Amino acid sequence: MYITISPQKLGGAFSQSAGDFVTYLEKENQGKSPSEKEYFFNQYEDKIRPYEVIKEIDGNTAKLKLKEPKYYSITINPSQYELKHIHNNPEKLRAFVRNAMKEYANSFNREIQGRPINVDDIKYYAKIEQERAYKSYDVAIRENNPYSKQIAKLKNELSKVERGDISGNTRQLKNDIQKLVRDAPYKIRGKVVEPGMKKEGLQSHIHIIVSRKDASNTYSLSPGSKYKASEVKMHGKIVKRGFERDRFFQNSEKAFDKMFQYNRNYVESYTARKTLSKDPKQYFLSLRNLGISEKKIAFKMIRQTGLQLPVLHLPQNKVGFAYKQLKKIIETGIKASSISY
Secondary structure (H helix, E strand, O other): OEEEEEEOEEOOEEOOOOHHHHHHHOHHHOOOOOOOOOOEEOOOOOOEOHHHHHHHHHOOOOOOOOOOOOEEEEEEEOOHHHHHHOOOOHHHHHHHHHHHHHHHHHOEOOEEOOEEOOHHHOOEEEEEEOOOEOOOOOHHHHHHHHHHHHHHHHHHHHHHHHHOOOOOOHHHHHHHHHHHHHHOOOEEOOEEOOOOOEOOOOOOEEEEEEEOEOOOOOOEOOOOOOOOOEEEEEOOEEEEEOEOHHHHHHHHHHHHHHHHOOOOOHHHOHHHHHHHHHOHHHHHHHHHOOOHHHHHHHHHHHHOOOOOOOOOOOOHHHHHHHHHHHHHHHHHHHHHHOOOO
């Protein structure tokens, strides 16, 4: 599972309305009947209309400055293993989101009128999407790129030959194009994978729009706070502040595992991803120390990033290189699974 939190921007400025983002999230509903559409939901309601989301988020921005984000975007991206485990059930995904948002509220080191923040203080709207498209940073696109460029060049040349603009052998050009298509490492139903093509397999993920202000439109709740958990003296009073991202990410994973009895592999965990970023040597050693069956699953998951793994048993002078290669492999997989705009 990969979770991100980001303030929504349009270009270099914070968006003053959730309208464009909500419209974007409606893209999968185009052409569908009301019974087929995927609606927004929150902690207690289903089938919330887009205009209601815009009205509620845009109307909950009291005293926020132009240079402050009015809302944040959270994306929750379950892996295909997790989706398969719950049979890609949208009701289970909604139930999980509601538990995850409780963890979100609990991760604020803040109080409202002397009590800890709870989920009823959070104004949010979530929506499930079923599709993902390939982006330029995906492994498949980057590794296909040399083939795609050459195919485009040959197709352009073929068109000129067929129009009579230049001389050339059309049969040879077509054969060369077909060979490049065969040799390209990533294809879907015989077509070379390119940016914008829909990804295969289970791709369900959740977008959550969270207001910067609490549900009463009184208190500012920023998950982008640079403070994790601290206290500061303001106007003679001790005030708690901060948001603990690590706690949110880790407890959301735990909530999923507990709800659905999911046996999470080490490489799927937030702890593992953080270890990779901070101490790749320790990450590599942790992989080596896994049990046989867990290690087998872990490396199967890693291979699905599309890159070759370093060998597990290496001479000492090669270990540093292996760490770098493994770090590159996992980081590419993490990035490929995220959603950006």
